[in-house]
Amino acid sequence: xxxxxxxxxxxxxxxxxxxxxxxxxxxxxxxxxxxxxxxxxxxxxxxxxxxxxxxxxxxxxxxxxxxxxxxxxxxxxxxxxxxxxxxxxxxxxxxxxxxxxxxxxxxxxxxxxxxxxxxxxxxxxxxxxxxxxxxxxxxxxxxxxxxxxxxxxxxxxxxxxxxxxxxxxxxxxxxxxxxxxxxxxxxxxxxxxxxxxxxxxxxxxxxxxxxxxxxxxxxxxxxxxxxxxxxxxxxxxxxxxxxxxxxxxxxxxxxxxxxxxxxxxxxxxxxxxxxxxx
Numbered sequence: 492x493x494x495x496x497x498x499x500x501x502x503x504x505x506x507x508x509x510x511x512x513x514x515x516x517x518x519x520x521x522x523x524x525x526x527x528x529x530x531x532x533x534x535x536x537x538x539x540x541x542x543x544x545x546x547x548x549x550x551x552x553x554x555x556x557x558x559x560x561x562x563x564x565x566x567x568x569x570x571x572x573x574x575x576x577x578x579x580x581x582x583x584x585x586x587x588x589x590x591x592x593x594x595x596x597x598x599x600x601x602x603x604x605x606x607x608x609x610x611x612x613x614x615x616x617x618x619x620x621x622x623x624x625x626x627x628x629x630x631x632x633x634x635x636x637x638x639x640x641x642x643x644x645x646x647x648x649x650x651x652x653x654x655x656x657x658x659x660x661x662x663x664x665x666x667x668x669x670x671x672x673x674x675x676x677x678x679x680x681x682x683x684x685x686x687x688x689x690x691x692x693x694x695x696x697x698x699x700x701x702x703x704x705x706x707x708x709x710x711x712x713x714x715x716x717x718x719x720x721x722x723x724x725x726x727x728x729x730x731x732x733x734x735x736x737x738x739x740x741x742x743x744x745x746x747x748x749x750x751x752x753x754x755x756x757x758x759x760x761x762x763x764x765x766x767x768x769x
Contacts, residue, residue, distance in 0.1 A: 524693045558586075605753040606630055607645060611655070618685045619664040622646075624752060627654045634758030635714065638752050639695075642743040643720035644668075644708060645752055647760065660746055661721070662687045669711040670721060672704050681706065681721065691724065694736035706740060712763030 572741060608630075613624030625631055628651050636659050638645040646666065649659040659666055664681040670681045670691075677700070680693040704724040710717030720743060727738040 496765075517622065518606050531555060555576065604756045604757040605755050606632060607751060607753055608632075608656070608750050610749050614657075618664065619662040619729040620648065620666075620683065620687060620746065622660065622746075622749065622752075624656050624658060624754075625654070626754065627652045627656050627757055629653045630657050630755055631756050633756075633759070637715050637719065637758055637760075638753045639719060640744055640749065640752055640756065641666060642745075643722065645713070645740075645744055645746070645749065649713065650753065658752070659744065668715060668721070669709045670706045671709040672698075672724075673707055674704060675700065678709055678711070687746070689740040689742055691723065691727075691738035694727065694738060696734060696736055698736065700724055700736065700738065702726055716758050737745070 511634055543761065576719070588660040606626055608624035608626040609621050611625045614621035614623075622645075625662075632648055632651055634651055636648045638647060644661055646658045646660040646663070650657040661668060664683050664685050666681075668681045669678065671678045675698060677698045678693075678696060679691050679695075682690050682692060684690055691706070702724055706721040706723065707722065708715040708717055708719040721745075722740050722742040725739045725741050727736050729736045744755050
C-alpha cells in the first residue's frame, strides 16, 4: 500500500514538473536555456544535412551536366536548322524579286522576245570578263544575241553549247559598243578595260558632255539594238589639241552580283566590218 502511494506521489510530482516546464517554455523564460540545449543538436543536424546533399550532388550532378549538354547540343542543332531555313527563304525571296524585275522589264519592251537564264559561272581570268548561263542552243540562244537585265545592258552571247552559253560583258577589254548620249544626241564608243572599268572614247571635241549624262546603245555596228540603257558618264577629259575627248562611265548593272539575265532572242547581230573592209 505504501509502495503504491509513493508511485502515485512520484507521478504527480513528475506531472507537475512537466506542466511547470511547459508553462515556463510557453512564457519564454526557458527560451535561452532551450536554445543552448538544442544548439548542439541543430549543428549536428545541419552537418548531417550538408553531408547528405554533398553525396547527393556527387552522384546526380554528372547526370545533370550530361543532360544539360545534350539539351544544349539539341538546341544548337535546332538554331542551326532555323538559320538555314531563314537563309533559304531569303534566297528564294531574292530570286523571286529578281525574276519579277526581269518580268517587268520584258513587259515594258514587248517588241523583243526573251529567254531568262541563271548565272552559273564566271571566268576566273581577272583580265577577262565573262559569265556562264544555264541556257544554250537548245533554248534558241545563238551567238551575238544581246544580254540585258532590268538595269541595262550586260553584254552579248560569245559562245554557245547545247545547254549553256558564255556571255561577254560590256566591261571586257575586247568589248566595243557604239553608244549615243541621250540629251546631246552625240555618238561615241564604249570599251571595256582589263580592270573592269568602262571607258568612253571617240567623243567629239566640241561636245559639252556633263557628268550624269545617260548613255544608250546607238544601234550602229550591228552588234546591239538601239536604245538599250548602259549607264551614265562619271567624268570627261579633254586634252589640249586632241581630236576627241575621253571619259569614264558607270554601268547601271552590278556585274559582280548578277544572278539572272535576259537574252534577247529576236535580234541577230550583223558583222558589218567585213562589208566596210571590202
